[in-house]
Amino acid sequence: MYSNATQTKVTCYHCGEDVVEKHYHIKEKEFCCRGCQTVYEIINKSDLCSYYDLEQNPGINQKQEIRKGKFDFLDDAQIIKKLIHFQDDTHQHIIFYLPQMHCASCIWILEHLNKINSGIIKSQVNFIKKEVTIIYNFHETSLKKVAEALTLIGYEPHISLNDVSTDKVKKYDTTAIVKLGIAGFCFGNIMMLSFPEYFSLAKSDDIGLKTWFSYLNLFLALPVFFYSASEFFISGYKGLRQKFLNIDAPIAIAVLITFGRSLYEIISGTGAGYLDSMSGIVFFMLIGRYFQNRTYQSISFDRDFTSYFPLGVSVINEDGTEKQISVADLKVGNRIKIHNDEIIPADSILFLGKATIDYSFVSGESLPVEKSIGEIAYAGGKQTSGAIELEVVKEVSQSYLTQLWNNEAFKENKEKVKVSFIHRVSRYFTYFLFSIAAIAAIYWSINDPSKVWGAVTAILIVACPCALLLSATFTNGNMIRILNKYKLYVKNASVIEYMSEIDTVVFDKTGTITEQGKSEISFQGIELFETQSQLIHSLANQSNHPLSKSIVSFLPFSKRLNIKNYKEFKGFGTSATINGHFIKMGSSDFVLGKDSAQLISGSRVYVSIDEEFIGYFIVKNAYRNGLEKIVSSLHTQFDLKILSGDNSSEENYLKTIFGNKTEMLFEQKPEDKLNFIKHLQNNHKKVLMIGDGLNDAGALKQSNVGIAISDNTNNFSPACDAVLSGKNFTLLKELVNYCRKQKTIIFSSFVLSILYNFVGLFFAVQGDLKPVIAAILMPISSISIVLLTTGLSSFYELKLKKLNPDKSQF
């Protein structure tokens, strides 16, 4: 049982964070904030306290309060209709995405939602996808109330514009598993029925039994040939129609020939055929494909701005009343109200209120921008200082930011641009194979024409490039699994190959090499006494300005002080009388009365107490830990470049890390970034782009490999090829180098399989391939390939293992 009495540091009973102010407690349970306490009360009242027994401090921190009325738009009948999945006379089904879901307790409480809202009939969690399916009686409750109930216990559903887009339901595709199951079933049974043949048990005296077995085998092979193997035929045919010989074509030919020869042998009664080998190899190849395509389900790689934008927005009618409408229905001229921490959905002009807009995600500017009435605020910015009213000047799809998605980079399919080396290798292999078959055919047609047909078919049966496909799929599958372990989630297997060819690495600045929402802060001046730092802390705590907020988090909190005459001067600073001392804080113009025009990196905040200047704070971007180390190691191998949407104030500092030669571009618009990548590619560079925000979306899409960095995999990340956890940023070079091993591994196992092929060919060219030999060679070579690829990919992983800084799961 959990008790926090033994710990010197008190942690919140709900969310496990350190408790700073001991204001909130119920009995001996301490809470870090009112939010957490409220959630505990609700859970306690609903008799759901097992929540806290299943896992320690399972809750989600509630320091950020969620505005009342946030889900008002869910009362709109149109929106409800678009969101719900199913409806009958009394029930509605809704699937909510809950990114906060992280443990067994979450599953438990989310499946007992009817204790909190009795209108909820059933709720079922899909933990892998972080989704909960809720069935509720809409006569007793409403969608809005369901969403509010979830929010009440700390699981605020993530509802974005993307949820109402037309083709939302990505159906779980079961065909691959069914094909695999059928192939496995038939393979096993054919093997079993072939045993008499292998050991020559059914001697010629029992022809009836032998034919019975053979025909049963044929019957079992039909679904394998016509259903399970169909994808090889389809893909091979498609390739040939585009005049391209891919790896599936020779495989399809081999399967076809094996089946044809077996059919002939069985019907003519001359032999048992190779149906066991055929279904076996199809089964193994399907396993490989399945293994390779199994990607991380909870991460979506195709997000565009719609999953970042909110779904509903309050529109103010002419008579002053507020109405919730869907963002998609927003028209030019609409007056909208944006609350604190909400995203501006369309380009609009500020009408009323004080706007401090955080564009870090949209444009890369690290500090929020203040806007005055009449100025234009671009879509995608996040309002950070209270409610404002704006007038829409452009529709959502036409705004400055969203236009990026009209670029052609988003239209073409990158997969088709480059052909995997597997197909090239398979082509050589196929030519080689056909020449051996031809030589054998010529040889036997001279020496013993009766053996031509047997030898040629046997060669094509035994040596199809199945082994190459097996090596590739198992290697890729295993590498994807290992990369996942190091929090690099790749979209599909071809990303590994693209990654191995990279020669240029382009970094975004804000949020990528700097840590999102964090700034480095230091104080220059006199040594601060505790009383002085208390005074500064209290003053800074009054203001919502981002610089004040950084100072608050920098100084230790002690106690609440008595504040009088608090004043805020926009663009200059703040002042107040605290405990009888007059404190000023802000620009040097404001505090010292003169402008210091020094150009240095970061922003300064000057402080004076009782009109006496005591020093200034420097607030700088906080760069990721170990940045210098990783940059110097990457330098040896790649061309590095920086592409930032921010201003060049940090250029000098960046030069000290990246060196003078590194190309650095600042104040880049999203299109500029995209075009820069294009330009590099035109110069035959293979570009790896690392970014995080919406403004990088174009560049990420255009680059050969686009990696989105994410400090929290639940957060939004733009469309990309891979997502890397910010904690493992320092592993970048090793991860790229690990991907480079892909070819080595595939080739090694391919060479091994060729050795087996030679043994098989040895029998085949003599026209003397017994089914039992094929049946032994096929599984042995397949299994040894699987073992070798697994072994090698784990061996190369050792280097990563030593360096892995973040071992936590999920």
Add this chain to the structure above:
Amino acid sequence: MSAIFIMIGASLLLAIGFLIAFIWSVKSNQYEDDYTPSVRILFDNTTIQETKQETNNNTKKTK
């Protein structure tokens, strides 16, 4: 020896039965989420009056 004709046929029919069960389990999305049921089954049912949890079908593929 003729018994073996029937035996083999019967065993195959039985196996096909299992195959159909497997396909049904896949089609009814039982493989969609392979984590949550493993946690769900460990919860105490004492606080739940109506057990509405889906039973966890483990159909086996036969050889």
